Amino acid sequence: MEHRNGVGVSRKKLSGKEKRRGINRIFGVIRIRGLLFLKVLLSNLRFTSALERVWRGRFKRTMSDFLKSDSSFLPTRQWHIISFFYRMVFRGLGFAGFKTTFGRFLAAYEPGNSRLFEALHHLYMSALERRDTWGLLRFMEEPLLGEGDFVVNKGKRLSLDLLQSIDEFYCLQEALNFKKDDSMVFCELGGGYGRFAEIVMAAMPNATYLIFDLPESLILAQYYLSKLHPERKMAFYPESLECVRSREKLSSYRLVFGLPHQLKELPKNYINVFINVYSFMEMGAKQVNGYFDIIEQLQVGALYLKQHKHEINLLDQAVYTDESYPIRPSWRRIYHGTSTLYENVFEAVYLINKT
Numbered sequence: 001m002e003h004r005n006g007v008g009v010s011r012k013k014l015s016g017k018e019k020r021r022g023i024n025r026i027f028g029v030i031r032i033r034g035l036l037f038l039k040v041l042l043s044n045l046r047f048t049s050a051l052e053r054v055w056r057g058r059f060k061r062t063m064s065d066f067l068k069s070d071s072s073f074l075p076t077r078q079w080h081i082i083s084f085f086y087r088m089v090f091r092g093l094g095f096a097g098f099k100t101t102f103g104r105f106l107a108a109y110e111p112g113n114s115r116l117f118e119a120l121h122h123l124y125m126s127a128l129e130r131r132d133t134w135g136l137l138r139f140m141e142e143p144l145l146g147e148g149d150f151v152v153n154k155g156k157r158l159s160l161d162l163l164q165s166i167d168e169f170y171c172l173q174e175a176l177n178f179k180k181d182d183s184m185v186f187c188e189l190g191g192g193y194g195r196f197a198e199i200v201m202a203a204m205p206n207a208t209y210l211i212f213d214l215p216e217s218l219i220l221a222q223y224y225l226s227k228l229h230p231e232r233k234m235a236f237y238p239e240s241l242e243c244v245r246s247r248e249k250l251s252s253y254r255l256v257f258g259l260p261h262q263l264k265e266l267p268k269n270y271i272n273v274f275i276n277v278y279s280f281m282e283m284g285a286k287q288v289n290g291y292f293d294i295i296e297q298l299q300v301g302a303l304y305l306k307q308h309k310h311e312i313n314l315l316d317q318a319v320y321t322d323e324s325y326p327i328r329p330s331w332r333r334i335y336h337g338t339s340t341l342y343e344n345v346f347e348a349v350y351l352i353n354k355t
């Protein structure tokens with residue numbers, strides 16, 4: 001419709017791509033709302049309308065007046081179809097549960113709708129953008145390697161792994177105030193496939209990252225990070241057996257991969273930040289105590305923990321809360337808070353050794 005002064009929305013001939021997107025959207029709606037359509041169809045098998053008489057009367061009058069009005073107010077094709085569906089809902093179900101019948105075509109999606117997955121990323125990204133002082137969101141995106149779930153936002157692939165890693169990075173950076181070019185040494189126990197190492201390596205060109213993990217995860221992290229960055233110097237296991245005792249040798253690599261027992265061999269006062277995310281909470285109490293002893297003996301600079309606030313580890317007979325980890329009296333907690341993404345997850349940063 002063209003406005004007289006030339007301003008307004010004009011009818012547009014849709015391109016092939018736009019048509020395909022429109023068709024996909026319709027099929028998407030049919031797919032996700034198939035059960036609702038069936039329910040409404042079956043509910044119409046009744047003999048009388050589910051809508052109370054008084055509302056039926058009002059509706060009849062409203063409809064007949066509306067049809068007599070100026071045709072420019074009549075519904076579009078899309079709303080013609082939705083209105084037809086609404087009338088079927090009136091007849092079959094009346095107002096019962098209308099937020100999950102009518103409401104599905106208004107503003108609230110059903111819990112399993114993929115738009116909510118997109119919305120989650122958008123919200124998380126918006127929250128992080130306010131803290132993105134190093135511009136990580138502008139140049140990082142989820143690598144295709146590994147074929148994880150992602151959404152495209154502002155032309156970039158975003159995933160929960162990527163956003164969580166950036167979130168964790170800023171939690172640490174804000175607490176410890178290190179700079180981009182600092183030659184920091186990060187040591188992560190239980191790094192999974194290496195999502196956090198990937199962010200730290202990209203953000204800090206002079207950093208060294210050590211990953212200690214169980215064999216299965218260690219292999220995966222070595223594959224993933226070396227495939228993404230073949231140009232980076234990395235010490236894999238078992239080659240890392242040669243370098244873990246020497247700070248000079250360690251620092252000649254950007255990434256070093258080792259088994260958990262090798263932690264004890266690392267030089268003292270060498271690691272700036274020790275990291276454990278979603279991992280201590282899955283171990284037995286004796287094992288956690290053992291790792292905390294090692295962290296103390298290694299005289300690391302700081303410890304970053306991100307775990308569930310309350311975790312019952314049934315198989316290993318352990319219960320963890322954010323206050324139950326064996327923190328030493330001399331360690332100073334400089335940050336403690338709920339994670340941005342999950343209400344049941346805490347993050348904490350402890351200063352251990354200031355030198």
Ligand SMILES: C[S@@+](CC[C@H](N)C(=O)[O-])C[C@H]1O[C@@H](n2cnc3c(N)ncnc32)[C@H](O)[C@@H]1O
Binds near residue numbers: 193212278279282287
């Ligand atoms: C839930 S995953 C978290 C992975 C990663 N931190 C992340 O958030 O993507 C737990 C990690 O802890 C590691 N892990 C479990 N038990 C361990 C142990 N006893 N010693 C070292 N690492 C362990 C697993 O191999 C895995 O990498």
